[in-house]
Each structure stands twice: as structure tokens, then as C-alpha cells.
Amino acid sequence: EVQVVESGGGLVQPGGSLRLSCVGSGFSFNDNYIDWVRQAPGQGLDWVGRIRNKAKSYTTDYAASVKGRFTLSRDDSQNSVYLQMNSLKTEDTALYYCSRAPASYGRSVDWGQGTQVTVSS
Amino acid sequence: DIQLTQSPSFLSASVGDRVTITCRASQGISSYLAWYQQKPGKAPKLLIYAASTLESGVPSRFSGSGSGTEFTLTISSLQPEDFATYFCQQLNNIPLTFGQGTRLEIK
Numbered sequence: 001e002v003q004v005v006e007s008g009g010g011l012v013q014p015g016g017s018l019r020l021s022c023v024g025s026g027f028s029f030n031d032n033y034i035d036w037v038r039q040a041p042g043q044g045l046d047w048v049g050r051i052r053n054k055a056k057s058y059t060t061d062y063a064a065s066v067k068g069r070f071t072l073s074r075d076d077s078q079n080s081v082y083l084q085m086n087s088l089k090t091e092d093t094a095l096y097y098c099s100r101a102p103a104s105y106g107r108s109v110d111w112g113q114g115t116q117v118t119v120s121s
Numbered sequence: 122d123i124q125l126t127q128s129p130s131f132l133s134a135s136v137g138d139r140v141t142i143t144c145r146a147s148q149g150i151s152s153y154l155a156w157y158q159q160k161p162g163k164a165p166k167l168l169i170y171a172a173s174t175l176e177s178g179v180p181s182r183f184s185g186s187g188s189g190t191e192f193t194l195t196i197s198s199l200q201p202e203d204f205a206t207y208f209c210q211q212l213n214n215i216p217l218t219f220g221q222g223t224r225l226e227i228k
Contacts, residue, residue, distance in 0.1 A: 035217070037165075045157075045165065045208055045219040061215045064122075097164055105171060106212045107155040111164035 002026040002110045006098050009115030012088055020083040020115055022098035027110070030054060030076040033101040035108055036083050038094035038117075046094070051081055053103055066092075088119045123147050123211050127220035133228045138199045142223045144192045144209035153213035156185055156194045159222075160205045169194065170212075201227075 008020040022034060033056075036048040049062040051072040060072045071084040081098060096115050099108035124147040134140050144154065152172040157165035167176045169185035172192055182197040196203055204227050209220040 037219075044222045045159075045210070047210075047217040047219065050215075050217070063216045105153075106217075107167055107170040107210070108157075108165070109167050109176070111166070113164055 002100070004098055004100055004110050004112040006096060006112040006115040009096060009117045011118045011120065013121050014088060014090055014119055016088050016119070017084070017086045018088065018117060020085065020096055020098075020117070022081040022083070022112065024079045024081075024100060024110075027100060029079040031103065033103055033106060034072075034074065034081040035099045035101045036072070036096060037099060037108070038092075038096045039114075040091075040094040043094075048096070049083070050101065050106075056103065085117070088117075090119050093117060093119045122216055123150060123214050123218050125209055125211055125218055125220035127207075127209060127223050130221065130223060132223060132225045134199055134225065135228045136199050136201060140196050140199060140225065142194045142207055142209075142225075144187075144194070144220050146190045146192075146211055149189045150211045150213035152188045153211055154185075154187070154192050155210045155212060156183075157208045157210065158203075158205045159208065165208065168207075199225075 003025045005023050012018050033052045035050045038046050052059045069087045074081045100110040126145045128143045154172045156169040159165040168179050173185045184195045207223045
């Protein structure tokens with residue numbers, strides 16, 4: 001069974017940092033891209049960033065709203081991707097999802113249940 | 122960035138109805154479009170990718186069409202479990218972007 005599980009969310013003050021983790025199982029983790037998508041309460045889906053696979057040199061892309069503050073990394077030996085979030089703002093408050101995105105087309109096939117990030121003083 | 126505009130934003134329909142949701146892109150994206158369904162408190166679920174390819178396990182009452190800048194998601198005969206919010210996503214350009222969503226409710 002394919003599973004994607006996020007963790008690491010919580011309450012943090014503005015300007016603070018948080019590191020989210022995404023662990024995958026039941027599929028060839030190292031072949032896939034991993035996307036992060038967030039959803040603020042009652043709002044739509046907001047793409048955060050992508051980390052590609054080894055074949056694509058683990059390259060990353062980010063939404064303009066998080067570029068320079070968020071950093072993606074991955075450890076294929078642990079089937080894990082990490083989202084390091086620095087200089088957090090209140091507008092980063094959202095449910096953060098990670099998803100498996102096959103390299104062949106890049107759509108988000110399998111999603112986790114999300115981890116809540118709340119930025120508030 | 123490529124903007125995706127879905128219409129309508131809200132749709133009220135009955136079980137058995139045929140419904141169509143449109144997604145328009147601000148510039149051409151070939152067939153690099155996916156559709157997702159999201160129910161309250163749940164993660165999105167992939168329905169269709171490459172504009173018209175049905176994801177494995179998705180009922181055949183769902184279909185997608187279009188290319189370039191205009192795309193449609195059609196549900197041929199609404200079932201009770203189809204009442205949800207639907208999002209389109211373009212996969213042609215970074216940053217990837219989503220439409221604002223279409224909320225489908227029971228009439």
C-alpha cells in the first residue's frame with residue numbers, strides 16, 4: 001500500500017523556524033518527485049515547492065512566496081523529504097501536504113493527510 | 122505565473138445530473154492539466170491527468186477534455202459521493218498553480 005506521511009507541524013512565533021518531514025512507503029521513493037502543497041483554512045490549494053529525483057540532480061523549485069525562506073532536501077535512504085521553513089510569517093499558517101509526483105508527468109498521485117503549521121504570537 | 126480560472130466557483134446539482142466544470146489557463150499549457158477532488162477534512166484525490174487520462178481506480182463517470190487554454194471536467198451522472206470541491210492544476214510551468222476551486226453541492 002502506498003503511503004505518504006507528513007510530520008513536524010506545530011505552533012511557532014513569527015520569525016521562527018520549523019522543519020517538516022515527509023516519509024513515503026509502498027513505492028519506489030527515489031524515482032519520484034515530491035511536492036509540497038499547503039491549504040489555509042477555508043482556502044484553496046497553494047503549491048509550495050518541488051524536489052526532483054536523483055536523475056534530475058535533486059533540483060528544487062519554490063513558489064515566489066516562500067523562495068529564500070523555505071528549503072527542500074531529501075534522503076532517499078530514509079524515504080524522506082524535509083521542508084525547512086525559516087522566517088515564518090503569519091500568512092504561512094496552513095495545513096501542509098506532501099505528495100508523490102511521478103517524474104513522467106508530475107501530477108500529485110498520492111497525498112498525505114497533512115501537518116498543521118500555525119504561525120502566531 | 123500561469124493563472125487558472127475555474128467556472129463556476131459554486132455549483133448546485135442533483136444526483137443523476139450531468140455537470141461540467143471549466144478551467145481556463147492564462148496561457149497555453151498543452152495537455153499538462155490535472156483535476157483533483159477534495160472532500161472536507163480530507164486530502165485532495167487525483168482524478169484526471171494529462172487533461173483526459175483517468176487515474177487508476179477513478180470511476181468512468183468522470184472525464185476530462187481540452188488542450189491549450191481551455192479544459193473541462195465532466196461528471197456524467199452525479200453520485201452522492203461526488204459532492205465535493207474540485208481543483209484543476211497546471212503542470213506545464215513552474216510555479217505549478219491551481220485553480221481557485223469549484224464547490225459542488227447537493228440541490
